[in-house]
Amino acid sequence: MLKVDHAGEHGAVNIYRAQILVAHWTAPHMTPVLRYFLEHELGHRALFWGQLQARGVRRCHSYVLCGVGGWTLGLVTGLLGASAIAATTYAVESVVLQHLLEQRRQLETADPDAFDTVSRIIAEEQEHHDHGRDAMQAGAFWPPILTPVVRASTEAVIWLGMRL
Structure with missing residues (x-):
């Protein structure tokens, strides 16, 4: 689970x-807000890496896939403009929040250190989600197209990562 979180x-x-x-x-x-969110994500990645190192576990096999896929998604949606950027943030964080909340429930009694790490991250991911939702322009072209595609892609990457 933590390996997939780190890759994500x-x-x-x-x-x-x-x-x-x-x-x-x-x-x-x-x-400015993208830089602010990037700082959060760098911190989240470092927290999960610390959990993996503490356990003597290598990173997930999907790490490179997530990196290349993330770069590609960011580049394409960045080129499409503000509404596509906001829709992407909203869609990715919708899936990530569900995933983290479920993990936190599972980890509460099983692994207190991992539970604390996941708990520390949820509030910032919620902030990203809410900002993406609020920044989507009503009636804009990209959000209704990108949101389901990005959600499904994010779910597929998590599913695949859990099986590698």
């Missing part, structure tokens, strides 16, 4: 890095 955070880091790269041209007003 790597994907999130790359989504934000790629979005920041192109948002300078397509949505410059969003770059």
Whole structure:
């Protein structure tokens, strides 16, 4: 579980890095919040890496897939502009929050250290989710298209990571 979380955070880091790269041209007003979210994701990735190191566990086989997929998703949605960036954040975080909340429930009695790590991250992921939801423009073209596709893709990556 923690290996997949670590890989997922790597994907999130790359989504934000790629979005920041192109948002300078397509949505410059969003770059400060994207940088703020990137700092959160870097911290989350480091927390999960610390949990893996403490257990003597290697990173997930899906780590590279998450990185490349995150970069690609961030680049494409960054090029599409503000509504696509917001829709992507909202969609990814919708899935991630469900995943983390379920993990926290499972870890509460089984692994207090992992429970604490997951609990520390949830509030920031909720902040990202809420900001993405609120930043989506009503009637914009991209959110109704991207949201289900990004959700399904995120769920597929988590599913695959749990099986590698």
